[in-house]
Amino acid sequence: MTGPRRSTDAPGVPARRAALRVLDGVLRRGEALESALGPATRGLDRADDRALAHAIAAEVLRRLPDLDSLIDSATRQPLPDDAKARTALRIALVQALSLGTPPHAAIATVLPLVDGGPRKLVHGVFGTLMRGEARLTDVPVLPDAVASRWRAAWGAPAVAGAARAIAAPPPLDLTFRDEADALLAESGGASLLPGHLRLTDAGPVTSLPGFDEGRWWVQDIAASLPARLIGRGTGRAIDLCAAPGGKTMQLAAAGWSTTAIDVSESRLARLRDNLARTHLAAEVVAADALAWTPAAPADAVLLDAPCSATGIFRRHPDVLHRVRPGLVEDMATLQARLVDHAAAMVRPGGLLVYATCSLEPAEGEAQIERFLGGHPDFAIDPVLPDELPEGLAPHPRGWLRTLPGILADEGGCDGFFIARMMRVG
Numbered sequence: 149m150t151g152p153r154r155s156t157d158a159p160g161v162p163a164r165r166a167a168l169r170v171l172d173g174v175l176r177r178g179e180a181l182e183s184a185l186g187p188a189t190r191g192l193d194r195a196d197d198r199a200l201a202h203a204i205a206a207e208v209l210r211r212l213p214d215l216d217s218l219i220d221s222a223t224r225q226p227l228p229d230d231a232k233a234r235t236a237l238r239i240a241l242v243q244a245l246s247l248g249t250p251p252h253a254a255i256a257t258v259l260p261l262v263d264g265g266p267r268k269l270v271h272g273v274f275g276t277l278m279r280g281e282a283r284l285t286d287v288p289v290l291p292d293a294v295a296s297r298w299r300a301a302w303g304a305p306a307v308a309g310a311a312r313a314i315a316a317p318p319p320l321d322l323t324f325r326d327e328a329d330a331l332l333a334e335s336g337g338a339s340l341l342p343g344h345l346r347l348t349d350a351g352p353v354t355s356l357p358g359f360d361e362g363r364w365w366v367q368d369i370a371a372s373l374p375a376r377l378i379g380r381g382t383g384r385a386i387d388l389c390a391a392p393g394g395k396t397m398q399l400a401a402a403g404w405s406t407t408a409i410d411v412s413e414s415r416l417a418r419l420r421d422n423l424a425r426t427h428l429a430a431e432v433v434a435a436d437a438l439a440w441t442p443a444a445p446a447d448a449v450l451l452d453a454p455c456s457a458t459g460i461f462r463r464h465p466d467v468l469h470r471v472r473p474g475l476v477e478d479m480a481t482l483q484a485r486l487v488d489h490a491a492a493m494v495r496p497g498g499l500l501v502y503a504t505c506s507l508e509p510a511e512g513e514a515q516i517e518r519f520l521g522g523h524p525d526f527a528i529d530p531v532l533p534d535e536l537p538e539g540l541a542p543h544p545r546g547w548l549r550t551l552p553g554i555l556a557d558e559g560g561c562d563g564f565f566i567a568r569m570m571r572v573g
């Protein structure tokens with residue numbers, strides 16, 4: 149869509165050019181935001197520019213329907229969705245209306261992106277909207293397809309909760325290695341469960357007290373629940389699909405002899421770094437979980453399965469635009485194979501915890517209904533209210549579903565499905 153960095157670019161332009169490439173990757177090629185970022189920002193020398201390109205692209209993805217409504221209100225003929233002029237306008241507008249960039253700087257750094265093309269149109273539409281004192285609504289609008297899918301699955305309050313959740317930056321949740329760590333009380337943050345700390349406006353993670361000593365790791369409260377539901381133990385636990393290792397660290401810190409499996413070498417490198425920083429130990433295996441079998445069945449198996457990731461839309465707003473029903477079906481097929489294979493790794497009387505950070509029932513409730521239907525040797529081990537933070541409740545069927553809008557007054561949480569099952573046969 150746009151070429152590599154130009155040597156004639158004025159300061160500020162390369163970051164916008166990179167944001168354009170990221171948006172092109174996500175919206176036209178269906179790439180994940182994190183995957184598109186690397187190649188799109190490769191030519192940028194400054195970390196600040198890379199962070200700015202990320203911030204602009206993520207905010208455009210959060211506010212896309214609102215930005216497009218504004219653009220459509222100021223053009224006589226609607227611009228095609230994938231027109232470069234539309235993406236350039238989205239970048240200019242989101243900076244001026246949401247990121248606090250002065251309008252003259254927002255447009256000056258974007259016009260070079262459409263040099264030799266619809267420069268006049270972009271300038272004209274932006275000027276019209278600024279003169280008309282265009283504003284973004286306090287509560288963003290979700291893309292139609294997402295709103296109708298989630299309304300059908302969870303009802304209007306969850307859709308409203310999701311819209312509100314993308315209006316404000318999510319808090320930073322930390323899981324502590326030691327639940328008695330004095331930092332928990334000293335930090336001034338909120339603690340929703342033992343060993344959990346919630347901070348707002350925390351700044352760079354690596355500058356926070358305790359990072360270098362590895363006293364904690366970043367983990368949304370909902371993402372910490374699957375391992376919490378396994379609890380403390382001294383037996384053998386297998387963490388399938390483990391990288392970058394948030395749940396492996398929890399299991400190791402809870403006393404388990406843990407084996408962490410993941411198919412991705414690069415993600416396992418992050419898991420090893422995390423274990424080294426936190427001084428925790430686990431056996432690390434690079435393998436396809438579908439092909440791997442343990443030497444002996446384990447006391448606990450955690451499957452945090454690959455999924456559409458629609459539950460983490462606050463930090464990864466690309467999922468709002470690129471996840472289609474076909475992708476959800478493909479992931480559900482993979483999850484079915486993974487959970488069926490994982491079941492054979494559990495000893496009689498042992499636990500199997502299945503989790504996905506997805507808001508799609510096919511990757512949660514329907515998956516576990518199917519699994520239990522074909523596995524009479526497993527039964528739900530119901531989640532108990534006192535295992536959860538205040539404001540969260542188990543489903544009557546014994547599993548846990550977290551939805552947008554839950555814990556809203558405390559800063560919300562990711563969308564997760566978690567089922568704890570016991571091998572009874």
Ligand SMILES: C[S@@+](CC[C@H](N)C(=O)[O-])C[C@H]1O[C@@H](n2cnc3c(N)ncnc32)[C@H](O)[C@@H]1O
Binds near residue numbers: 388438
């Ligand atoms: C949701 S992420 C895991 C997050 C991790 N459990 C944590 O808490 O940090 C899913 C992981 O599944 C891995 N994965 C996908 N397919 C796999 C397979 N067939 N075998 C093993 N790992 C797989 C991906 O590489 C990815 O790291």
